[in-house]
Amino acid sequence: MLLEGKNLGFRYGRDAWIFRGMDIALKQGEVVGLVGPSGCGKTTLGRLIAGYELPHEGSVQLNGSPPAKKGFHPVQLVFQHPEKAVNPRWPMHRMLNEGWQPDADLLRSLGIEKEWLQRWPNELSGGELQRFCIARALGPETRFLIADEMTTMLDAITQAQIWHAVLDIAKERNLGVLVISHERKLIQRLCSRVIEWNGETERSTG
Numbered sequence: 001m002l003l004e005g006k007n008l009g010f011r012y013g014r015d016a017w018i019f020r021g022m023d024i025a026l027k028q029g030e031v032v033g034l035v036g037p038s039g040c041g042k043t044t045l046g047r048l049i050a051g052y053e054l055p056h057e058g059s060v061q062l063n064g065s066p067p068a069k070k071g072f073h074p075v076q077l078v079f080q081h082p083e084k085a086v087n088p089r090w091p092m093h094r095m096l097n098e099g100w101q102p103d104a105d106l107l108r109s110l111g112i113e114k115e116w117l118q119r120w121p122n123e124l125s126g127g128e129l130q131r132f133c134i135a136r137a138l139g140p141e142t143r144f145l146i147a148d149e150m151t152t153m154l155d156a157i158t159q160a161q162i163w164h165a166v167l168d169i170a171k172e173r174n175l176g177v178l179v180i181s182h183e184r185k186l187i188q189r190l191c192s193r194v195i196e197w198n199g200e201t202e203r204s205t206g
């Protein structure tokens with residue numbers, strides 16, 4: 001499967017365009033980095049290709065067609081703020097099993113302790129909560145993972161543990177992964193290809 005953003009343009013309200021004419025392509029099985037200056041639009045682009053926002057210009061396609069509007073989205077996004085990605089009124093076991101039932105091996109590989117399943121989101125640290133968001137995103141129908149500063153809040157050892165688990169699963173299931181990060185060393189370690197975004201040349205007004 002191929003995930004493509006073609007000639008994408010996006011602006012918030014009537015503000016200046018964040019980007020126009022943006023093309024991006026990601027194949028299943030690839031681990032690709034996206035780096036660029038702060039504010040250039042990486043998060044916005046991640047949201048567009050994961051279907052969280054619609055582009056004002058251009059299109060997002062999966063194997064040449066628009067993604068289905070209903071059902072499980074094959075492009076899953078995990079972003080920096082897990083507390084904004086969970087329902088505070090759902091206990092963790094309910095949140096985790098909303099879309100699929102991750103097995104004990106997956107939970108162990110992501111360092112999720114059994115006892116946490118009975119807790120509420122506000123009873124976990126940001127890093128603990130993020131592991132649940134990652135597990136939730138790795139359902140059997142996921143084909144692409146957009147990891148937007150996904151492990152930024154974790155210490156180096158936990159970060160390595162999580163990426164080890166995620167890349168194992170990506171390999172096993174032939175997932176495409178887009179790693180958006182400020183940490184160039186992390187990108188170099190994980191990715192076979194890096195997209196360098198020069199935000200200035202993409203920006204335009206009007």
Ligand SMILES: Nc1ncnc2c1ncn2[C@@H]1O[C@H](COP(=O)(O)OP(=O)(O)OP(=O)(O)O)[C@@H](O)[C@H]1O
Pocket residue numbers: 012015018036037038039040041042043044045
């Ligand atoms: N909801 C919003 N309303 C208005 N402007 C926004 C909104 N979200 C982001 N922006 C603006 O859009 C631009 C791109 O933001 P975005 O978060 O996509 O950049 P980024 O490259 O991911 O930045 P960083 O590396 O700092 O996380 C920024 O100038 C930001 O201020």
